Amino acid sequence: MDLAAPARGVSDSLEPDGPVTEPLPVVQEGPRDRAGAASSSDAANGAEVAPELRRAVARYLDHLVVERGLAANTVSAYRRDLARYLEHLTASAAHVRVPRDITADHVRAFVRSIREGDAAHPALSARSSARVLAAVRGAHAFWVTESSVDTDVASRVSPPMPPQRLPKAIGVTEVENLLAAPDPDTPAGLRARAFLELLYATGARISEAVALDVDDLAGLHDEDLALIRVTGKGAKQRLVPVGSFAVAALDRYLVRARPELARHGRGSPAVFLNARGTRISRQTAWNMVKDAARTIHQEERITPHTLRHSFATHLLEGGADLRVVQELLGHASLATTQIYTRVSVESLLEVYATSHPRAR
Numbered sequence: 001m002d003l004a005a006p007a008r009g010v011s012d013s014l015e016p017d018g019p020v021t022e023p024l025p026v027v028q029e030g031p032r033d034r035a036g037a038a039s040s041s042d043a044a045n046g047a048e049v050a051p052e053l054r055r056a057v058a059r060y061l062d063h064l065v066v067e068r069g070l071a072a073n074t075v076s077a078y079r080r081d082l083a084r085y086l087e088h089l090t091a092s093a094a095h096v097r098v099p100r101d102i103t104a105d106h107v108r109a110f111v112r113s114i115r116e117g118d119a120a121h122p123a124l125s126a127r128s129s130a131r132v133l134a135a136v137r138g139a140h141a142f143w144v145t146e147s148s149v150d151t152d153v154a155s156r157v158s159p160p161m162p163p164q165r166l167p168k169a170i171g172v173t174e175v176e177n178l179l180a181a182p183d184p185d186t187p188a189g190l191r192a193r194a195f196l197e198l199l200y201a202t203g204a205r206i207s208e209a210v211a212l213d214v215d216d217l218a219g220l221h222d223e224d225l226a227l228i229r230v231t232g233k234g235a236k237q238r239l240v241p242v243g244s245f246a247v248a249a250l251d252r253y254l255v256r257a258r259p260e261l262a263r264h265g266r267g268s269p270a271v272f273l274n275a276r277g278t279r280i281s282r283q284t285a286w287n288m289v290k291d292a293a294r295t296i297h298q299e300e301r302i303t304p305h306t307l308r309h310s311f312a313t314h315l316l317e318g319g320a321d322l323r324v325v326q327e328l329l330g331h332a333s334l335a336t337t338q339i340y341t342r343v344s345v346e347s348l349l350e351v352y353a354t355s356h357p358r359a360r
Contacts (some may be wrong), residue, residue: 049086050097056148057082060139069235073207081135084121088113099143104153107136111157130159169313170298170306175200178302179245181292187257192288194246194253195272199289199304201246203311203329204230206304210285213269217254220247232330240328312337 061079064070070078088110089096096102114132117123124132133154140154170178179196183189198209208230219227219239226242242250250271258273265277272280286304293302308329315325326337 047090047094049090052098053086053089053096056099056143057086057139059146060142063142064138071207071233071235074233077131078135078138081132082139084114084132085110085136085139099140099148100150102140102149102153104156107133107140107154107157110136111160115160126160133157133159168301168306169310170302172314174296174298175307175310175314177296178292178298178307181295182288184252187260190249190253190257191261191272192292194249195285195288196292196307197246197249198242199307200311201243202228202230202240203308204240205232205308205330206282206285206289208232208330210272210280210282212271214254214271215269217250217271220250230330233332236330238327238330 060082061075064075064078089102089106092109092113093101093106096106111129111133114121114124114129115126137152137154137157140149140152143149144152179193179200182192182196184193195209198204198212199206202209211231212228216229216231219229220242226244226247227239228242229237230240231237254271258271261273261275262268262277264275265273268278270279272285274280274284289302289304289307290299293299312325312329315328316322322337323334326334329337331337
């Protein structure tokens, strides 16, 4: 079968994709602290980021877009993280003018600085700091491949170890209550019901569901198995089966609600439209989930990712093979999917502890 994103209120239009190599910031140089790092917010003398450092980061960002095909949101996050890295180097180590000048101690000092925070930046958690360090390590590894440096000094720096958080899934009954919450007599309610059903039926990420086009639903009514095409991280596409409940909800939305919403726009290919006939934003999608959760008094427990977690957990509890779940979720690594096995085992142990007469 040939089967060919993201605040409620003022604007639901997608965030435009800016140039990858947008200018990096001018920062200030100030006194160094005991760790050899000072934040740009403490600076007194104006000091621009060294031109060669700018160019080196720009080349890496171009590489992420052109050669690796990373999503725009991912590249934007890397750009912000690396801009902060250059700010730190400029403020704390004025002698660093080219990538070859950077040492592992500079990278360690940067990690310490983002963990501690400053007047301009809040302290980052271990998980967020590890994500920022991943951007820095990626840049250094790239500079080795292009011969800008001889040694990958960032590879010697270990990321902070975040506490492992298990995904929070909800029970089947709670999922059913959530899916039934939207008002089926309004276009907005039909859209919300279809969106929620789709999230739980496919395990799609919120950004993946928002990005769906009508053409991606070409296999929705295949006789053998209903399929949709989902575009995940790195523009990788996968085919995901859709259950009959989600198919019915999508049909109701496509027939009864989407034409009315589309009437106000200019022929958007998006599946899920806002009141102006354009693609819904991720914030609007988030609000649809939170509104439904509020209706069943579960707004503190349920997020859009809760349905993805529940999708994976319920499949594994039903006996699904781990590698099948990996493919359905679009995980590049099986290790990412394996965390759901711990959730299922913990549920099993809880049931055993409360049910077996000699478990206590």
